[in-house]
Amino acid sequence: MAKTLLFLPDISGFTEFVQTTEAQHSQHVIAELLEVMIESNTIGLELAEVEGDALFFFKEEMPSLEQLLAQIENTFTAFYSHLKLLEKNRVCPCMACTTAPQLQLKIIVHCGDVEFITVQNKRKPFGAEAIEAHRLMKNDVDSDNYILISDALANEIMLPAHYKSKLYDFQEGQNEYDNKIVKYLYSILDKDHLKLKPFATAQKISLDKSADITYEVELYCNAQEGIEWVSNYARRYEWAEGVDQFIYNEHEVTRLGTEHTCVINGKHLNFVTVTKNDASAASGLIYGEMTDGPPFVDKVYQFYTFQPINAQRSKLIVEVYLETKSIFKKVFKNFFIKDVFRKGIVKNIDNLSEKTKEIALEE
Known part of the structure; x- marks a missing residue:
């Protein structure tokens, strides 16, 4: 044998x-x-x-x-x-x-x-x-x-x-x-x-302008639980409206460079997880993502910053940057696109706040 x-x-x-x-x-x-x-x-x-x-x-x-x-x-x-x-x-x-x-x-x-x-x-x-x-x-x-x-x-x-x-x-x-x-x-x-294998450097975004959209809410959970609500795509179904499906690797922890797809009305928007160059521990916990899929916009950056209020509460600050290059897209962005994005952001983030409040009241 x-x-x-x-x-x-x-x-x-x-x-x-x-x-x-x-x-x-x-x-x-x-x-x-x-x-x-x-x-x-x-x-x-x-x-x-x-x-x-x-x-x-x-x-x-x-x-x-x-x-x-x-x-x-x-x-x-x-x-x-x-x-x-x-x-x-x-x-x-x-x-x-x-x-x-x-x-x-x-x-x-x-x-x-x-x-x-x-x-x-x-x-x-x-x-x-x-x-x-x-x-x-x-x-x-x-x-x-x-x-x-x-x-x-x-x-x-x-x-x-x-x-x-x-x-x-x-x-x-x-x-x-x-x-x-x-x-x-x-x-x-x-x-x-050991000669460790190289890996893709996480994309850090330098932003030299103010956010096109900024929105703040209070969450009835701590900052760590808050970032889990956003970075765990399985939980987004509970508060994000208008998305037919989230496609992602269910066996992977979200980190810089990971990708997921939002399917909205049959259209696939591909997102990659990013961070800001000026992100620091003092800013709070930050999750960011970028997509180049929406019409009339070249790129969209969304950053969620979670700042502790106390052991049970946190403040969520959402910043959205709409990047456009052509004059036509810039005009369209200022007169129409920003309002569309704002309505969607406000609706979903308010949903998230209410969801955390419901859970807090049940406990």
């Missing part, structure tokens, strides 16, 4: 992260991280199962030492590159989004003569070696950011006991499981040595 490779990336800090942060956003963050690790697969690993905070891969063919170490580096790079993206382009102030960069990753790799079980037409590793691979996730390595390779696999791919490179510095370790000593090699990774 040919030996099978077992490859288990496991997100460190998952339990505490989920239990102490907002559930929906923590789930989205974890889902995104699992997806980018799945996409980092370059050696033909097969996904057996998603195990909450971990992935269980296998490959019925042994890679070379160089291939395996390259795959491990790819997975770590994808993971920490995405965390850096979440950190730099964050919009939401909730605990899940602010603490996500503190998550870490460990990868357990093992091999052996593996049996398989088929469940709902999907083959999964089964038996003693699969159990041992999972038990190796509980070990004495004093870190939450490392790679662990079982002795069985190290011997198979001829990994020296003290292999060292710019990224790896393997040490020997062992633990006892069910009265059996299992030896392994491990290397704590310094993520500063």
